[in-house]
Amino acid sequence: MSEPHDAPFRFRLEGRCGRARAGCFATPHGSFRTPAFMPVGTHGAVKAMTPEQVRATGAEIVLANTYHLALRPGEALVEKLGGLHDFMRWNGPILTDSGGFQVFSLPKKEIDDRGVRFRNEVDGSSMELTPERSIQIQNALGADIIMAFDECTPYPAEESLARRGVRRTLGWIERCLKAHARRGDQALFGIVQGSVYPHLRESCAQALVALDLPGYAIGGVSVGEGHELMCRVTEHCAPLLPETKPRYLMGVGLPEDLLAAIGYGIDLFDCVIPTRYARSGSVFTIRGRIRLTNRKYRRDAYPIDVSCDCEACAGGFSRAYIHHLFAANEILGAILASTHNVRFYQRLVASARAAVQEQRFDAFRREFLEGYAKDAGGKSAAKDAQLPL
């Protein structure tokens, strides 16, 4: 076995436009193009979609949650059944988070330099997550990209708390690397913490960059700080990371968040928004987000977005029909809305990538945001819609 950040991982930059980048990351389960958006498969399944439907949206990589899979069905079982790719029938690249974000979000937990102790919400037993244990679980799951176990600083946080987060995160990455040393088929990404404190972000990034990891994430965002602060943190952090490595902004976000972050040089995203919103009937269109459960869509014969080629829109399902499915509590409503939203996100990042390669990213972003803000899905708007995507 080789060192964790040897081949088979390779990040190739294929275009630049200002700070925005277009690239391609090779993994043992194939490559994904960047900017990339990862649909979230918390329990090893993207909610309300088959893997084939996920693939059909253009998604090339998915995310699964270490914390949830360790609790149920347990990483040993997943490993016995051939690893996460076989288990969930996704033969493309997979990224697992470290479980850190989830355990730090638990209401009751004990944290120290060793790790985090908490109660298992499935069987009530007491459990511990440490850097070593997180890597052990992620090794067993077998994702292509695995994440360092970090201390995710909440927002707002005093500087002292943010400093502790950076200190622990840097201590824990060393332990993660040691635990992971014998697996060459999984790339371990480090995570920059430091909350909203520029000098803390800098010192954290600097220390991580010195480790020459195969990729870097910006963590401690999407924790309630809002669009503006998220932008400021991202704009500050991205240039601290090596040009030659992929940059992942964790848990972000809305379409406008993604476009801002791509503009700052981010390559990789994950977020539950497209699937979670879909299950409550909230869908994205090039004119903005609309709630299909709203009574005004009861008689609307148009597809969700006339410019969309997803299974729901190209399949001719009307807003009125999907409105009806939600009113009747039919699962097909969630299926169609999820498929649409995930496809919307894939078109968004694919269009951003094309714009970067064609040196027109700023214009693309401006045009998208103008159309997106204008009118959230009125019938006439949908009818006239042009296709900036």
Added chain:
Amino acid sequence: MSEPHDAPFRFRLEGRCGRARAGCFATPHGSFRTPAFMPVGTHGAVKAMTPEQVRATGAEIVLANTYHLALRPGEALVEKLGGLHDFMRWNGPILTDSGGFQVFSLPKKEIDDRGVRFRNEVDGSSMELTPERSIQIQNALGADIIMAFDECTPYPAEESLARRGVRRTLGWIERCLKAHARRGDQALFGIVQGSVYPHLRESCAQALVALDLPGYAIGGVSVGEGHELMCRVTEHCAPLLPETKPRYLMGVGLPEDLLAAIGYGIDLFDCVIPTRYARSGSVFTIRGRIRLTNRKYRRDAYPIDVSCDCEACAGGFSRAYIHHLFAANEILGAILASTHNVRFYQRLVASARAAVQEQRFDAFRREFLEGYAKDAGGKSAAKDAQLPL
């Protein structure tokens, strides 16, 4: 417009084996082969499946419920949006029931010769369903086959109640025919009532046959009478109906029910069992029905049924994975189990049809039932499974 039972409807018998039949029924939206099983799309959607997934199971006709669609979204809206085929994106044949079964199942209703009055469960208003109103709704929905509004006799029922059911059913079919007279693109099927009383079934069938309808159903079954009585009623009723018309056994049933009824000469079935059972994790295999939620499937690497070619089984999803999806309350569990069960039913009727055409229906049925009863899905059973289907 022509009379309701002119072309474009045509039933062609393509094989016989004892009383069992293989046929083909042509409708304005294409033909379906018989014996046929209709997945149920209560609110205009087969639960947890896209129309494309339903088609991929081999289903050629689906059923939708007049009562539920009249309440929500209302037949006028469905008609405005192009009719039920366009609304639910199913371009093959559709059958709608009359709503009778649903309103007779309501806890509070008033029945007289005119029709049934009840409270609208969606908006609380008071509503009435009559033969004329049922046909009006079904005309607006636009299914290829529509059903007469009948009085469905509950089980058990005194003879006097069953007699009243037959009298009303026969009075109401005349009113249905009159209301439907101007639509030639929808075939109106009559329904034989009479509970478990042979002479009532006979007089009802005789009167309906005299009307020369394009098809006939046996109603008042699957109302709690059990397999044996259902068989006796079906065996008695089927030969009372014309050889040249399709025979539909309403709301039936389990695989063993279907095979018995096909043996008595039934051509058409509908039932919520495959989709409803699927959503609780109960799936059909050639060795019997198994509950995937059972702990014994937690580590089972086999597909639901190794002999199956459905999206779930051929797609390589393990019992362990689907068990996990149900444990984690993931919608994908219901999607995969529904797809499997509907495919199981389609293979069952397609295999029965092939056996009829090859003059080996009794042997097929015997072999199927022997394998089916033997062992409900033990791992070794699944491993060794041969393919009687």
